[in-house]
Amino acid sequence: MANVTLRNVRKTYPGGVEAIKGVDLEIGDGQFCVLVGPSGCGKSTLLRMVAGLETITSGEIDIGGRVVNAIEPADRDIAMVFQNYALYPHMTVYNNMAYGLRNRGMARPEIDRRVREAARTLEIGAMLDRKPKQLSGGQRQRVAMGRAIVRQPKVFLFDEPLSNLDAKLRIAMRVEIRKLQRRLNTTSIYVTHDQLEAMTLADILVVMNGGVVEQIGNPLAIYQKPATTFVAAFIGAPPMNLTPIDAAEATARQPDGTGAGGAILGVRPEDLALTDDAVPAGGIGYELTVEAIERVGAETFVYGTRSGAAAAVSANPGELPPGEIVVRLPGQSAPTIGARVRAVAPRDKLHLFSADGRNRLGG
């Protein structure tokens, strides 16, 4: 049970590449913190720095009120679940889980009790004598979890633990991890590139990009009020529609003058509606030619190109191509491909960002 605090943590590799450019983060006791971002954003590096597997160039990492910068991974009282599980291939499931306890000189009966209890929790009791290669991916994942929980550490670290599982198992394990974490009430840091995993697991969501934190907060708060266009495009699927607007329109929408250099207007696909009605006051309307339709059952995605599409916005990963707008409609009815439609959103559903996408304008 511990808080984890990161204070201006930086990581510069010997070649001069700056992987982490100053991260501040406060994770309360028992909270589940998810670090999310595209590959190469530094989220795994940051996690490995907390684990002690990467050195810290500057700043402080504090676990349970103790600065751990110079403390070996073994002495940080953490447990980690790796993406490839990193089970010891030559040891049985039992020994895989018992190894960390034996290294700490725990008494044999206590080791046995803990391993069996963890095995019962994770429903791997029947596999204790097997070697990792005799297990399926999901079972290995459970063993990796078991190895973490028997230690009863202060902090759990997860490095994309579900990305090697198939889609169905991933969802099942996601729910299990959350339940387990709630029950054990252990502070956890979880790294993923899957925004859905991030949204569903997190108490605190940390969106990272290019070695910096773009936004920290409650997942829904981030969804409702993304701080930058990167977050707007990364959180939510399909991503938020982002279109640049000129200075005149920006000033009209944001009279305080912050939009004097132009701005970027964002609207989520589900906030758009297809209608023939006039655009509501202060809202937005796009005249679209329907290019593609995706029906997934409960909802339908309509992709359209704006007539006279404007120039490109910043080319962040996950963003739509310039001039393309996606509309999310409930149910299965949709216009035909090639049809000309109008997509409108009311004023209170719009997001306004500075022209460089780095700041949210207005509330």
Next chain:
Amino acid sequence: MQKQSVFTSRWLPWLLIAPQMAIVLAFFYWPAAQAVLQSFLMQDAFGLSTVFVRFENYKELLSEPDYFAAILRTFVFAFAIALSSLSLALLLAVMADKPLRGVALYRTLLIWPYAVAPPVAGVLWVFMLNPSLGVIAHGLRALGIDWNPLLDGNQAALLIILAAAWKQISYNFLFFLAGLQSIPKSVFEAAAIDGARPMRRFWTVTFPLLSPTIFFLIVVNIVYAFFDTFGIIDTMTRGGPAKATETLVYKVYSDGLLGGNLGGSAAQSVILMGIVIVLTGIQFRFVERKVTY
């Protein structure tokens, strides 16, 4: 996918393997058969008359205390060479597996000795340890050690083991390094988080995971010590002093080519052939299968 090729013609498969078979027959089976045949014959010193003596050569060989001494010596050499070169190579490989500055250069340098031909390696060590002009011999003398492998059999044996082991370190190093690199780094990281200190990590994780490599290398090193040390022995000691460095292979050579006892020498090579077959059998049977993961 179909793994087995299907031929409609009966002769085409035979034709296709014919070149390979020709080489195997001409260079392996024919000489081997010759050796077996020779081992049943006895020739006079001038090669004028040849008598079929059945197992006489073998009987004579097995009644010779010298031969058993050579067997024991060969096993001692093999054990000492395998142990020293394997443990040193493992140590170096574990060191070279760490992220070091200029690691590529370091690794290359460690692999280089393998490119040195055994006789050249032998000559190098002979020079360095020559009692009258060797650099190392000079140093040893300065330390008060009476170094003279030309007269002292144990020192000569040590010299052979040293040179042979040195020569083999690179080969072992290469395999150990490859073996280490095939173990996912995260396994070591998991062990580090699990509280295993470096030494314990080595013995409980690295070593067991390298065991297939170690097993394979033990067999290879024994075969090496048995057979490939010929060049080193021939350049360094010629089996001397007083046969102190005469291994089974060298004895085949000295009895047959130098001593003119072709039949006896052939009998020895047949026995050696048997040893190789056993070692190869062990390798196929265990190394291929005894993989722990």
